[in-house]
Amino acid sequence: MASGLTPQHTLRGWLLNALGEMGGSAPTARTLKHMEKRYGASLSSEDHEGTERDKEPKWHNRTRFERKKMERAGLLVPARESRGVWTLTEAGWHEFRLAQDTNAASRVSAGAEASPSLAFPRIPKGDESPSRAKETTQRIVRSGAVADYVKRVHDYSCQVCGTRLATPTGAYAEAAHIQALGRPHDGPDVAANVLCLCPNHHVLFDFGMLTISDNLTVTDRSSGASQGRLREIPEHRIDRQYLAYHRAHHCGPEPRGGVAGPGS
Numbered sequence: 001m002a003s004g005l006t007p008q009h010t011l012r013g014w015l016l017n018a019l020g021e022m023g024g025s026a027p028t029a030r031t032l033k034h035m036e037k038r039y040g041a042s043l044s045s046e047d048h049e050g051t052e053r054d055k056e057p058k059w060h061n062r063t064r065f066e067r068k069k070m071e072r073a074g075l076l077v078p079a080r081e082s083r084g085v086w087t088l089t090e091a092g093w094h095e096f097r098l099a100q101d102t103n104a105a106s107r108v109s110a111g112a113e114a115s116p117s118l119a120f121p122r123i124p125k126g127d128e129s130p131s132r133a134k135e136t137t138q139r140i141v142r143s144g145a146v147a148d149y150v151k152r153v154h155d156y157s158c159q160v161c162g163t164r165l166a167t168p169t170g171a172y173a174e175a176a177h178i179q180a181l182g183r184p185h186d187g188p189d190v191a192a193n194v195l196c197l198c199p200n201h202h203v204l205f206d207f208g209m210l211t212i213s214d215n216l217t218v219t220d221r222s223s224g225a226s227q228g229r230l231r232e233i234p235e236h237r238i239d240r241q242y243l244a245y246h247r248a249h250h251c252g253p254e255p256r257g258g259v260a261g262p263g264s
């Protein structure tokens, strides 16, 4: 049984994970309930004690406090805009994914299947419109399958630069959603909306510093210079509508030349 108050940074990790698992947003009560279901066993009797002012458990108030800090850090949509629905921003989704990847890496090093099998993976069905209210486990399994497929089919090599990071537990790459999953983007969790990227290009892409035209020219937005072409393979076609969404989101309406490249 845990003792003492759960540290703030732990609550932060739980909150981030809970929101990610619930599809990126949920009202306060549902978020707290999900956290309790997930992590209740780790909460101490002190966490459950009611505060003097109201009778709410301390860990509720301390999670609310953490929510505010995460809002200031840009990880959550400001409460007044989201009307009390706790909602991950794109930066919040990025942090969630990083945590997921870290967890996956440590699971692998703990002895699970270390390297991908040689059998060619089959394309997973994915989910055209991932529900914001689906059950936790379902969602994780599904998004994991799409991300895994894209990474494996590219043999963990970045589609922009070709980098393949070798680690003691196998190659490492990140699955980047082109049209972000969270609100307000509501992109689908399907392979055609995912890229296999190295961590650097993932960050640059999420912040809109890299854009990709319909003919797959990669442009560095800070210099306007072309970075070559994105690698596309027959087993993993990228739906151009998501690239267009990404460009429009970060660069404004097209066409204006310079950013999107010819043909788009």
Ligand SMILES: [Zn+2]
Pocket: 158, 159, 160, 161, 162, 163, 197, 198, 199, 200, 201
């Ligand atoms: Zn790269």
